[in-house]
Amino acid sequence: MENCYYLCGAFGDKGLRIGIWCNGNTTGFGSVFPGSNPGIPTTPRHEVEAKLKRLRLFLLLTVGFSASMRAQYDAAFNHYWALQSFYNPAASGLKGQIDVQGGYAMQLVGYEHAPATMIITADLPLWMISPAHGVGAGFVNDKIGLFEHKKFYIQYAYHQKLWGGRLSAGVRAALLAETFDGSGLDLEESGDEAFPTSEADGTSFDLDAGIRYDGKRWYAGFSVMHALAPTVELGEAKVNEYEVPQVFYLTGGYNIRFRNPLLSMQTSAIVRTDLTAWRGDITARIMYNSSKLKMYAGVGYSPTISASVFVGGDLHGIQLGYCYEIYTGGIGALNGTHEISLGYTTNLDLFKKGKNRHQSVRIL
Numbered sequence: 001m002e003n004c005y006y007l008c009g010a011f012g013d014k015g016l017r018i019g020i021w022c023n024g025n026t027t028g029f030g031s032v033f034p035g036s037n038p039g040i041p042t043t044p045r046h047e048v049e050a051k052l053k054r055l056r057l058f059l060l061l062t063v064g065f066s067a068s069m070r071a072q073y074d075a076a077f078n079h080y081w082a083l084q085s086f087y088n089p090a091a092s093g094l095k096g097q098i099d100v101q102g103g104y105a106m107q108l109v110g111y112e113h114a115p116a117t118m119i120i121t122a123d124l125p126l127w128m129i130s131p132a133h134g135v136g137a138g139f140v141n142d143k144i145g146l147f148e149h150k151k152f153y154i155q156y157a158y159h160q161k162l163w164g165g166r167l168s169a170g171v172r173a174a175l176l177a178e179t180f181d182g183s184g185l186d187l188e189e190s191g192d193e194a195f196p197t198s199e200a201d202g203t204s205f206d207l208d209a210g211i212r213y214d215g216k217r218w219y220a221g222f223s224v225m226h227a228l229a230p231t232v233e234l235g236e237a238k239v240n241e242y243e244v245p246q247v248f249y250l251t252g253g254y255n256i257r258f259r260n261p262l263l264s265m266q267t268s269a270i271v272r273t274d275l276t277a278w279r280g281d282i283t284a285r286i287m288y289n290s291s292k293l294k295m296y297a298g299v300g301y302s303p304t305i306s307a308s309v310f311v312g313g314d315l316h317g318i319q320l321g322y323c324y325e326i327y328t329g330g331i332g333a334l335n336g337t338h339e340i341s342l343g344y345t346t347n348l349d350l351f352k353k354g355k356n357r358h359q360s361v362r363i364l
Helices: 056-061
Strands: 005-012 015-022 098-106 116-126 130-144 147-162 165-181 185-187 199-214 218-225 231-234 240-243 247-257 263-273 278-289 293-302 306-315 318-327 337-346
Touching (some): 199 240
Antiparallel strands (some): 098 337, 116 130, 147 165, 199 231, 247 263, 263 278, 278 293, 293 306, 306 318
C-alpha cells in the first residue's frame, strides 16, 4: 500500500510544531492536538509540495477548526446588523446621526490560538454640505493563531431619495496589514525561507464598494470587499505571500409591527461568499421600545455552522449587546463564541441653531 503523507501541526510547550505524518490513524487536514494522536509529528519530508501554498496553510493549522466555519477572509460578526457600515460602505451616514459602533468576539472558547476579533466603526452625514453625503472610518483587528489581520479604512456614501425610499451607493479605501509571528513555530527542520522564525509582516491597498435600498420597513444591499483581490507579501525577503480573495455580501431586513406599539420584531439576514465557500446568517429580535428605554432579545441561525442567542438594550443613545454562539458541527456547547457589541448614536449637527438633541434611532 502506498504511503500517504499529511502536513500537520501540533501544539506543545514550544508553540506550534510543523511536520509530516505518514498515513496510520492520523486526522485529515487540520491541526492535531496531543491526545488524539502523538503530540509530535515525524521528521518533515525534504520537499513539501509547493509548501502547500506557503503561509496560507498556517491559517488553518494554527486555528484547529473546520475551514467551512471561516472560509472567507473577513470576520463574521453575529452583530452584523449593528455593523452595517462595515459590511456595506453605502450605509455610511444613513442614520442621519453620528454613529459609533464597536465589537469584540472571542471564538472557540477553551481552544488555544483561537480567533479573537475587535472592530470599531464610525460614520456620520456631512451636514455642512448635505445630509445626502455620508462618510465613515474604521479599524478591524483579527488575531487567528499566529496570524494577525488589521484593516484601516475610510469610506464615502451618497444617498438619493427614490420610489418613496432611499437608494445609496458607497466606496471604501482600505489598508490591509498582515502579520505572521514565526517565533511561535517549532519546526522539526529549520532553514526553509517559506517558514519564518521571526515576525513577518506586509501591507497592501484595497477597495470595497456597495449599493443599498431602504424602504419604509425593509432594506436590501449588495457589497463586495477586496475588489482588487490584493496580494500581501510578508517579510523582508518577500518569499511568502498572502492572497486575499474577493468576498461578496447580500444583506436584508424587515421590521414587523405588532398591535402593541411598544413591541416589534426586527429580522435581518446576511449571506457572504468568496465563490468557493459561503456562510449565511438569519436573525430575529423582539424589540421593546419605550420613550426612555429600548431592550431586545433574539435568536440567530447560520446553516451547518451555529445557533446564537442575543440580549441587549439602548439607554440614552448608548447601545450594549451580548451574543453567545453555539457551533453545531460537533464542538462542545461550552466552546462557542462570546461577542459583545457597544455603540453610541447621537445628533450633533454643529451647523444647526439650538441645543443638540440626543437620541438613538435604529435603522435595520
